[in-house]
Amino acid sequence: MSTPSFLENPDNPKARRPRSLGERVFLVDDGRLRAYVRVLLFIFCMLAIQVVVATVFQEYAHNISLWSLFFWSSVVLASAFFGLSWIFVRFVDHRDFSTLGLTLQPGWAKQLITGLAFGTALQLIVMAILAATHSVHYSPIAGYSFHIWRLVGANILLFAFAATVEELAFRGYAFKWLMWSVGTPAALIIAGIIFGAAHATNPSATFFSTLNTALAGILLAIPYVRTRSMWMQIGLHWSWNLMLCTIVSLPVSGINFGPGLFITENSGPRWITGGSYGPEGGAAVTFVCVAGIACLLSTNLLKPSPSAQKELQ
Numbered sequence: 488m489s490t491p492s493f494l495e496n497p498d499n500p501k502a503r504r505p506r507s508l509g510e511r512v513f514l515v516d517d518g519r520l521r522a523y524v525r526v527l528l529f530i531f532c533m534l535a536i537q538v539v540v541a542t543v544f545q546e547y548a549h550n551i552s553l554w555s556l557f558f559w560s561s562v563v564l565a566s567a568f569f570g571l572s573w574i575f576v577r578f579v580d581h582r583d584f585s586t587l588g589l590t591l592q593p594g595w596a597k598q599l600i601t602g603l604a605f606g607t608a609l610q611l612i613v614m615a616i617l618a619a620t621h622s623v624h625y626s627p628i629a630g631y632s633f634h635i636w637r638l639v640g641a642n643i644l645l646f647a648f649a650a651t652v653e654e655l656a657f658r659g660y661a662f663k664w665l666m667w668s669v670g671t672p673a674a675l676i677i678a679g680i681i682f683g684a685a686h687a688t689n690p691s692a693t694f695f696s697t698l699n700t701a702l703a704g705i706l707l708a709i710p711y712v713r714t715r716s717m718w719m720q721i722g723l724h725w726s727w728n729l730m731l732c733t734i735v736s737l738p739v740s741g742i743n744f745g746p747g748l749f750i751t752e753n754s755g756p757r758w759i760t761g762g763s764y765g766p767e768g769g770a771a772v773t774f775v776c777v778a779g780i781a782c783l784l785s786t787n788l789l790k791p792s793p794s795a796q797k798e799l800q
Contacts, residue, residue: 492791497574502736508798511532511581516551520579521647521668522664522665522667522668523664523665523668523669524668525575525579525580525660525661525664525735526639526664526665526668527662528575528579529571529575529660529664530661530764532570532571533571533656533661536564536568536571536685537564538582539565540560541560544556544560544563546559546561547667550748552631552751553644554696554744554745555640555643557645557649557742557744558641558644558645558648558683560747561645561649561651561652562630562648564646564656565651565652565655566645568651568652568655568656568659569589569651569655570658571660572584572589572655572660573586573587575660576660578624582691584642587659587663587717588711588714588716588717588718589655589672589716589717589718592716592773592786593701594716595716596718596720596759597717598710598716598718598722598746599718599721600722601719601722601728602710602721602722602723602725603722603723603725603785604719604722605719605722605723605726605779606630606723606724606725606727606728606730606743607726607730607737609661609723609727609779610726610730610731610775612660612775612778613766613771613772613775614730614734614735615717616759616771616774617750617755617759617760617766617771617774620755620759620771621754621755621786622752622753622755622771623735623752623753623754623755623760624751624752624754625735625749625750625751626749626750626752627748627749628748628749628750629749631748634685634744634794635748638733638745638746638747639730639748639793641746642732642744642747642795643729643733644735645744646725646728646729647725648729650724650725651721651726653682653716653724654717654720654721656726657680657681657682657685657704657707657708658704658707658708658717658720659710661715662674662678662708662709664709665677665678666712671712675705675708675709675712676705677707678704679701679703679708680701680704681700682700682703682704683698683699683702683704683761684701685701686700686740687700688743689740689741689742689764690702690741690742690763690764691741691762691763691764692740692741692764692768692788693764693768695758695761695768695769696746696764696767696768696771697742698773699751699761699767699768699769699772699773699776700740700767702772702773702776702777702780703727703767703772703776705776706723706776706779706780706783707723707724708720708722709780710723710783710789711785713783713789713790713791714738714789714791715719715791716791719789725767731766732747733747733748734747734748734749735747735748735749735751736748736749736750736751736765737751737765738763738765739762739765739767740764740765740767741763741764741768742767757769758770759771
């Protein structure tokens, strides 16, 4: 049925102008951006920020250590992505920032600690599998000097900022609207694939490591799906990396951040240990990721945070 002519008459105050193709593609009926447009726009802005930060830090790459480069770039990116998320939530969504799930609402500390504990437990299982299969041998370092403890403390800070950066980038604002756009199951798969692909160019990366990283991306996204809070996933990501690097001195996604509290001698096959990429490139992490995903999906202990209850109604 065609639109009545009196509604197309500009002199009529009740007239409705036909929506253009661009408006139909990018906007919903009330003039707000469609969910997938918000996702793409946020990703574009995020990538632009990352390019700028990488370009600036590239100028200093030859003058500072690898650790300092990772740390300060993570601090800048965490601040920038946090600010970008705030801008999108407040001025694109016109919502309170608490709806992102990263404010100090009641229960945030418990969720963070739960994530830290769960990530630690998963990595302890990985270490146990590697030891039980005689794939690695752990031995304490020669001496626990002040220098070693300073490195441990520094890595605690580094991985806190690094986890925040990746969670804001891959499982924050954009992931929330991706779920609205394509549904939760598809969003989990897409987010996992993107996370895996983003690590495919890391040192010593393989198809197996990329697959494991994609599984880890799904694992890290499920706490947000279940709680609509980002604190647990940040804690999980933080302790996951910290245990690998700081406890047993293994590479994290192909990058070695220095000695930890134990030295690990790698003697097993690459398909179990992950080789120089680290355990994330081996079957031990595959098993732990699948088990962790099953645990997070089946547990009744994870519920939406109080600040998310209103949004989900």
